[in-house]
Amino acid sequence: MLRSLCAAVALVAAASFTARADDLLVEKKTFAMPSYTTVAGATIPNVAIGWEAYGALAPDKSNVVLVNHFFSGTSHAAGKYAATDKAPGYWDAIIGPGKAIDTNKYYVISTDTLVNLNTGDPRVVTTGPASIDPTTGKPWGMRFPVVSIADFVRVEKALLDSLGVTKIRMVAGASMGALQTWEWAAAYPDMVDRILPVIGAADADAYLTGWLDVWADPIKIDPNWNGGDYYGKEPPLKGLAAALKIVSLHALQRGIVDEQNGKTWADPARDPAASFDAKFRVQAAFDAAGLARAKVSDANHFLYLVKANQLFAPGGAKSLEEAAAKIKAPALVVYQPEDLVFPAPAVEASIAAVKKAGTPVSTFRLDGKRGHLDGVVSIVQAADEIRAFLDR
Amino acid sequence: MLRSLCAAVALVAAASFTARADDLLVEKKTFAMPSYTTVAGATIPNVAIGWEAYGALAPDKSNVVLVNHFFSGTSHAAGKYAATDKAPGYWDAIIGPGKAIDTNKYYVISTDTLVNLNTGDPRVVTTGPASIDPTTGKPWGMRFPVVSIADFVRVEKALLDSLGVTKIRMVAGASMGALQTWEWAAAYPDMVDRILPVIGAADADAYLTGWLDVWADPIKIDPNWNGGDYYGKEPPLKGLAAALKIVSLHALQRGIVDEQNGKTWADPARDPAASFDAKFRVQAAFDAAGLARAKVSDANHFLYLVKANQLFAPGGAKSLEEAAAKIKAPALVVYQPEDLVFPAPAVEASIAAVKKAGTPVSTFRLDGKRGHLDGVVSIVQAADEIRAFLDR
Numbered sequence: 141m142l143r144s145l146c147a148a149v150a151l152v153a154a155a156s157f158t159a160r161a162d163d164l165l166v167e168k169k170t171f172a173m174p175s176y177t178t179v180a181g182a183t184i185p186n187v188a189i190g191w192e193a194y195g196a197l198a199p200d201k202s203n204v205v206l207v208n209h210f211f212s213g214t215s216h217a218a219g220k221y222a223a224t225d226k227a228p229g230y231w232d233a234i235i236g237p238g239k240a241i242d243t244n245k246y247y248v249i250s251t252d253t254l255v256n257l258n259t260g261d262p263r264v265v266t267t268g269p270a271s272i273d274p275t276t277g278k279p280w281g282m283r284f285p286v287v288s289i290a291d292f293v294r295v296e297k298a299l300l301d302s303l304g305v306t307k308i309r310m311v312a313g314a315s316m317g318a319l320q321t322w323e324w325a326a327a328y329p330d331m332v333d334r335i336l337p338v339i340g341a342a343d344a345d346a347y348l349t350g351w352l353d354v355w356a357d358p359i360k361i362d363p364n365w366n367g368g369d370y371y372g373k374e375p376p377l378k379g380l381a382a383a384l385k386i387v388s389l390h391a392l393q394r395g396i397v398d399e400q401n402g403k404t405w406a407d408p409a410r411d412p413a414a415s416f417d418a419k420f421r422v423q424a425a426f427d428a429a430g431l432a433r434a435k436v437s438d439a440n441h442f443l444y445l446v447k448a449n450q451l452f453a454p455g456g457a458k459s460l461e462e463a464a465a466k467i468k469a470p471a472l473v474v475y476q477p478e479d480l481v482f483p484a485p486a487v488e489a490s491i492a493a494v495k496k497a498g499t500p501v502s503t504f505r506l507d508g509k510r511g512h513l514d515g516v517v518s519i520v521q522a523a524d525e526i527r528a529f530l531d532r
Numbered sequence: 533m534l535r536s537l538c539a540a541v542a543l544v545a546a547a548s549f550t551a552r553a554d555d556l557l558v559e560k561k562t563f564a565m566p567s568y569t570t571v572a573g574a575t576i577p578n579v580a581i582g583w584e585a586y587g588a589l590a591p592d593k594s595n596v597v598l599v600n601h602f603f604s605g606t607s608h609a610a611g612k613y614a615a616t617d618k619a620p621g622y623w624d625a626i627i628g629p630g631k632a633i634d635t636n637k638y639y640v641i642s643t644d645t646l647v648n649l650n651t652g653d654p655r656v657v658t659t660g661p662a663s664i665d666p667t668t669g670k671p672w673g674m675r676f677p678v679v680s681i682a683d684f685v686r687v688e689k690a691l692l693d694s695l696g697v698t699k700i701r702m703v704a705g706a707s708m709g710a711l712q713t714w715e716w717a718a719a720y721p722d723m724v725d726r727i728l729p730v731i732g733a734a735d736a737d738a739y740l741t742g743w744l745d746v747w748a749d750p751i752k753i754d755p756n757w758n759g760g761d762y763y764g765k766e767p768p769l770k771g772l773a774a775a776l777k778i779v780s781l782h783a784l785q786r787g788i789v790d791e792q793n794g795k796t797w798a799d800p801a802r803d804p805a806a807s808f809d810a811k812f813r814v815q816a817a818f819d820a821a822g823l824a825r826a827k828v829s830d831a832n833h834f835l836y837l838v839k840a841n842q843l844f845a846p847g848g849a850k851s852l853e854e855a856a857a858k859i860k861a862p863a864l865v866v867y868q869p870e871d872l873v874f875p876a877p878a879v880e881a882s883i884a885a886v887k888k889a890g891t892p893v894s895t896f897r898l899d900g901k902r903g904h905l906d907g908v909v910s911i912v913q914a915a916d917e918i919r920a921f922l923d924r
């Protein structure tokens with residue numbers, strides 16, 4: 141069951157790859173700012189995010205590729221922190237020496253966002269409600285200022301400024317990483333040469349906004365959430381597990397869930413018809429996956445990520461058309477026709493709007509059984525297109 | 533906002549139709565059994581369900597059409613209880629004098645299921661966890677026996693037996709009503725002449741089973757649920773509202789949600805970027821719709837409905853192929869290609885299995901913007917096919 145589970149929640153947990161001799165070894169670093177003022181005008185002291193890089197920065201700093209992670213991801217897009225790591229970063233199939241995003245040519249930077257979900261991962265560096273508010277000496281909780289995708293990008297911009305990088309050859313990212321990618325193009329059109337938004341649209345429409353609320357609701361219903369004040373107490377594990385379970389099911393497609401689970405009972409000795417507690421395997425598998433992830437995640441960070449995605453509007457645009465008009469970087473848009481989180485018509489509306497505004501867009505459709513998740517686990521399908529797009 | 537809300541949750545709330553002069557007037561009746569023994573072998577004393585009928589029973593009792601309701605529905609499929617009712621039953625567009633299911637010819641019976649959700653609707657008659665357990669004098673709560681779709685059908689069978697009906701010209705139903713329809717055909721092949729399953733497959737696959745758990749989770753996380761013992765106390769309104777919100781969003785499609793809500797703010801004076809409590813209209817609309825429905829629904833009944841659907845296996849079949857082999861009644865299967873609750877490939881797998889077993893199946897695809905919900909609000913599109921199928 142655990143193998144099927146891993147596959148089912150690979151967007152939430154890390155995808156499983158076999159180790160190879162040529163694994164990149166990666167070092168996690170921290171970028172700190174004494175304070176950061178959000179787009180909405182709130183000032184957050186002591187902001188830090190984690191980042192890592194693959195390849196070498198060219199003397200003229202012209203070879204930067206910036207990679208942004210998905211909702212439940214981290215900066216760990218490629219390589220391994222240690223040769224003994226079980227799995228490399230989530231996009232290792234396209235980032236590395238000789239790969240589509242060739243680290244022999246490019247300097248690939250990947251960051252942790254603000255309010256990153258994985259506060260239980262010792263390698264993640266982020267600032268959010270679980271961080272200490274220096275004015276009280278206690279965790280911020282829900283007193284942490286609201287942040288948006290635009291704030292994630294502004295903090296990344298500060299990191300690039302600190303490195304003296306003034307041009308980015310390509311900004312890329314999957315899902316929420318795609319939103320950051322569109323945001324980069326709209327907010328800093330003179331800095332971004334080209335963009336690779338994968339499984340993500342250039343706006344957060346009402347449908348996405350509604351579903352994100354569905355993801356968040358179980359946390360707010362859990363009494364342990366306590367308005368966000370649970371640090372040092374029992375965290376809202378049940379609510380967070382249920383939330384992460386929705387994400388993992390939403391990120392998949394019907395066929396693969398059936399294929400991996402069928403209607404097998406979770407326990408061969410306990411008929412689901414006999415009692416409320418007896419489950420089918422699919423129920424037990426998603427419950428277990430949600431719970432495992434919840435144990436290393438923070439519930440308030442989940443809520444802040446939801447809000448950041450709901451507020452997404454590239455460059456502060458009031459409409460998709462206005463957003464598209466701000467975007468000047470040619471785009472290669474990769475999506476999956478059966479994606480339920482960013483349905484094809486939503487991505488196609490973004491493509492049409494950007495094209496209409498006069499910016500060239502090429503597209504690649506992933507072919508897979510995993511819906512949204514194919515943007516992470518099946519990205520190698522687009523390797524040739526990505527290489528050609530990046531190198532030209 | 534309320535108008536958009538009504539449309540958005542029409543499967544959950546009742547769809548809104550304009551009153552017509554020729555409205556059927558309908559009387560709600562009760563069918564009671566001293567006891568009922570479930571398929572799993574538990575005996576429930578004092579079982580009662582509600583039912584209503586449209587048209588007149590032929591002397592030879594050969595003109596019966598049986599209609600089964602969806603997850604959150606009631607027996608009220610057509611007509612009005614009083615001329616002043618704001619809306620008729622949910623399938624009034626196809627049931628009535630001269631309509632596709634012509635009540636001048638047919639005697640249409642529609643029932644409330646066991647564990648019907650709408651315990652706050654004074655016209656609903658059902659038996660479930662909110663009913664009194666005569667051995668304790670208190671509500672059953674989660675001590676009520678597990679029931680399945682097959683039990684819903686066996687209780688309906690007892691009602692038809694009591695009326696002396698031995699043949700059914702057609703069994704029909706939308707969504708969960710389609711499951712009951714398939715169950716009828718598999719369990720009583722000699723009694724059912726033809727079936728009209730709408731927006732529902734002939735099995736509950738792992739994907740559906742997983743999503744049904746997602747629907748149910750918020751209830752179990754709500755501390756007021758209290759293991760199902762909340763009668764006479766504060767009910768788990770928050771959890772139930774969140775559950776009903778998921779159902780209503782899941783039953784729709786992206787386009788219509790965007791069209792009806794856009795990214796308008798819920799309150800023009802409160803920017804969602806400024807605080808966590810400030811919402812977009814789509815958030816407020818679905819929250820309000822879920823809460824309104826929760827106030828007239830029972831949380832334990834919701835959980836029992838989820839379990840009944842998860843256990844669905846027509847005639848106790850171990851596989852879709854085995855189920856299909858039990859089904860002898862020709863079928864007209866109506867579905868919606870963009871349905872997210874019963875995705876087209878799931879319905880098409882049922883169609884293929886039944887055809888392969890040698891039973892004729894014709895199909896009709898609804899064309900609409902409302903996904904699953906089109907099986908209720910757009911059913912009139914299939915009127916001609918239904919009429920021809922029923923009359924031939």
